[in-house]
Amino acid sequence: MRGVGRDRGLLLALLVLLGLGVVIAAQAVAIGTTPLSLAQVGEAIFAFDGSRDHLVITMLRLPRVLAGLLVGAALAAAGAVMQAATGNPLASPGLLGINAGAAFAVILAMALPAVGAATGGGILWFAFFGAAIAGFAVHVLGSLGPNGATPLKLVLAGAVISTFLTSLTTAVLIFDQATLDVVRLWTLGSLSGRTVGDVIAVAPFVGIGLVAVLLLRAQFTTLSLGAEISGGLGQSPLLWRTISVVLVVLLAGSAVALAGPVGFVGLVMPHVARLLVGADYRWILPYSVVGGALLVVIADMLGHSLFASQDFPVGVTLALIGAPFFLWLARYRLRGA
Amino acid sequence: MTPRYPAISLAALLVPALLLASLMLGDQHVDIAALLKGEATAEARIIVLDLRLPRALMALLAGMALGIAGTIAQAVMRNPLAEPGILGINAGAAFAGSIVIVGFTGLSVTVLPWAGFAGATMMAAAVFLLSWRKGTSSARIVLIGIGLGAFASAGTSVMIAFANISDVQRLMIWLAGSIYDANWDKIRLLLAWLIVPIALVCLFYRQIDLIRFGDDVAASLGQRVNLVRAGMILLCTAISGATVTVAGLIGFVGLIAPHLARRMVGPGHALLIPASALVGGLLLMAADLVGRTIIAPVQLPAGIVTALIGAPFLAYLLWGRRHVPA
Numbered sequence: 001m002r003g004v005g006r007d008r009g010l011l012l013a014l015l016v017l018l019g020l021g022v023v024i025a026a027q028a029v030a031i032g033t034t035p036l037s038l039a040q041v042g043e044a045i046f047a048f049d050g051s052r053d054h055l056v057i058t059m060l061r062l063p064r065v066l067a068g069l070l071v072g073a074a075l076a077a078a079g080a081v082m083q084a085a086t087g088n089p090l091a092s093p094g095l096l097g098i099n100a101g102a103a104f105a106v107i108l109a110m111a112l113p114a115v116g117a118a119t120g121g122g123i124l125w126f127a128f129f130g131a132a133i134a135g136f137a138v139h140v141l142g143s144l145g146p147n148g149a150t151p152l153k154l155v156l157a158g159a160v161i162s163t164f165l166t167s168l169t170t171a172v173l174i175f176d177q178a179t180l181d182v183v184r185l186w187t188l189g190s191l192s193g194r195t196v197g198d199v200i201a202v203a204p205f206v207g208i209g210l211v212a213v214l215l216l217r218a219q220f221t222t223l224s225l226g227a228e229i230s231g232g233l234g235q236s237p238l239l240w241r242t243i244s245v246v247l248v249v250l251l252a253g254s255a256v257a258l259a260g261p262v263g264f265v266g267l268v269m270p271h272v273a274r275l276l277v278g279a280d281y282r283w284i285l286p287y288s289v290v291g292g293a294l295l296v297v298i299a300d301m302l303g304h305s306l307f308a309s310q311d312f313p314v315g316v317t318l319a320l321i322g323a324p325f326f327l328w329l330a331r332y333r334l335r336g337a
Numbered sequence: 338m339t340p341r342y343p344a345i346s347l348a349a350l351l352v353p354a355l356l357l358a359s360l361m362l363g364d365q366h367v368d369i370a371a372l373l374k375g376e377a378t379a380e381a382r383i384i385v386l387d388l389r390l391p392r393a394l395m396a397l398l399a400g401m402a403l404g405i406a407g408t409i410a411q412a413v414m415r416n417p418l419a420e421p422g423i424l425g426i427n428a429g430a431a432f433a434g435s436i437v438i439v440g441f442t443g444l445s446v447t448v449l450p451w452a453g454f455a456g457a458t459m460m461a462a463a464v465f466l467l468s469w470r471k472g473t474s475s476a477r478i479v480l481i482g483i484g485l486g487a488f489a490s491a492g493t494s495v496m497i498a499f500a501n502i503s504d505v506q507r508l509m510i511w512l513a514g515s516i517y518d519a520n521w522d523k524i525r526l527l528l529a530w531l532i533v534p535i536a537l538v539c540l541f542y543r544q545i546d547l548i549r550f551g552d553d554v555a556a557s558l559g560q561r562v563n564l565v566r567a568g569m570i571l572l573c574t575a576i577s578g579a580t581v582t583v584a585g586l587i588g589f590v591g592l593i594a595p596h597l598a599r600r601m602v603g604p605g606h607a608l609l610i611p612a613s614a615l616v617g618g619l620l621l622m623a624a625d626l627v628g629r630t631i632i633a634p635v636q637l638p639a640g641i642v643t644a645l646i647g648a649p650f651l652a653y654l655l656w657g658r659r660h661v662p663a
Contacts, residue, residue, distance in 0.1 A: 160652065164645065170513050264487050315494065327485065
């Protein structure tokens with residue numbers, strides 16, 4: 001009976017968090033150099049009249065907030081899936097080589113004019129495919145050999161391919177100052193200047209990924225118990241690791257395409273969720289999704305109001321705001337230690 | 338006696354071979370035989386004895402140190418992804434280094450190594466202190482390391498995002514890790530720093546074997562777990578902090594050398610520590626040689642090349658082995 005009561009409590013808390021998320025997202029649209037009221041935000045969305053304020057909302061602020069929500073939810077969900085699939089608390093979406101692959105593809109497109117021209121400046125798709133190729137390369141390398149994909153092989157392959165690609169990227173940037181100057185903001189993760197088109201292009205991928213992750217949350221809980229237990233419960237480790245990799249590539253690849261390699265959320269949000277709700281991924285996953293979306297929007301909002309710069313990279317604000325909270329949680333809430 | 342560990346014996350033979358190659362190859366081809374007979378020109382003597390030899394030896398030493406530090410980190414944290422960087426060492430050194438490079442352009446050359454060392458040790462101390470609550474736990478150290486590391490990295494990112502672009506470029510080269518300015522003084526300094534910590538690590542290898550099994554097992558076998566963990570973290574910090582001072586931030590070696598070594602000699606630390614040192618030293622020496630010759634006269638920082646050499650090698654090992662011990 002206690003279990004049922006706890007579940008109800010967790011569900012209620014999740015709904016409160018979700019409501020809070022909606023309010024904060026609306027507030028984030030309203031705040032800016034021209035402060036607008038929440039009523040105006042509602043009018044701009046539902047009764048658009050073409051005025052300057054409405055244009056600011058629909059063209060600039062709304063896409064930015066939506067991009068933040070998508071990126072946060074996608075990265076946190078991807079991170080939770082990674083940690084469930086590898087059983088390693090250090091696993092993050094970046095460990096599948098996704099950030100490194102995207103960064104390398106983008107920098108290649110910028111540094112080689114021929115490649116850049118051929119793509120017509122479609123940085124978004126370049127990042128997405130770079131991420132996808134790196135992610136699947138990691139999966140293939142990590143599944144080699146008769147044992148199939150063990151978590152150890154997967155994380156090692158991921159660490160190796162990420163470092164390999166990062167080294168190539170650094171080698172290009174050390175010699176090419178012009179490219180470094182152009183991409184340095186992108187490489188830290190930024191939400192500024194995202195258009196409605198960008199958000200619409202990426203949203204379906206994130207949507208599919210999130211729905212799949214939330215529907216399969218019980219399976220990920222089983223997967224997180226380790227190969228022996230999950231195998232004993234009839235789960236095929238190879239199949240579920242592959243599903244995990246596909247979902248992580250879909251989610252984190254979309255996020256990196258939209259906002260660049262944003263760190264921290266994917267690694268830390270699942271830990272925050274775990275420290276709050278325990279080891280059950282049926283709860284960790286939804287809490288990560290909502291919490292991640294909330295964290296990125298708050299960080300971006302604080303970033304451009306505190307530092308008075310539209311370009312302040314959200315990845316940096318995230319860590320500056322999120323790290324102290326995370327440290328407090330890790331110090332006082334870590335159980336069984 | 339047949340060699341029990343063919344791979345590691347081969348690796349040991351590679352050290353003198355690679356050292357010789359490092360002395361001979363470069364912009365100036367030097368005839369080593371003539372040098373040994375004392376017939377070489379003064380110029381050749383300077384190139385080999387004052388430039389190439391210290392550089393190769395320093396790469397060897399720094400690589401060995403990183404290999405050992407990585408082995409300790411993986412055993413103490415019980416995590417195959419652990420490396421000295423998990424203690425916040427790299428993030429701390431990077432932050433301190435970025436402040437010096439961006440903020441104090443004039444003094445950076447002399448101050449940089451010490452700033453790196455100070456940043457590394459202060460971060461490691463902060464991680465350890467924050468995770469101390471009536472004893473430590475590996476899980477808490479890992480999480481606190483992630484959190485503090487993210488915080489310091491955010492500081493470095495601010496510099497990268499907004500500082501003068503040529504400072505940023507210099508910063509990236511330093512962050513990549515390089516041993517281009519090796520000399521005999523630095524080698525003496527590094528040796529003096531490393532000899533005691535490494536001797537202690539070798540002396541207490543059984544404690545490292547034990548702590549890897551988990552706190553409960555180690556404690557029931559009579560180990561004072563907290564004391565050993567604190568001591569090992571201190572040694573790990575001292576060793577990798579010293580390499581930061583002479584070589585900047587060389588990542589990857591500390592992560593990958595223990596894994597390569599484990600596949601050669603197994604998980605026992607009596608053999609694993611020397612094997613990791615050997616693999617790490619070889620990797621960094623090869624990386625430096627490749628980095629300074631492959632697109633000469635331009636030099637690639639060794640820290641970049643380690644991954645370019647090490648990654649395919651590990652891929653080959655993952656590919657070839659059917660049995661993978663943790």
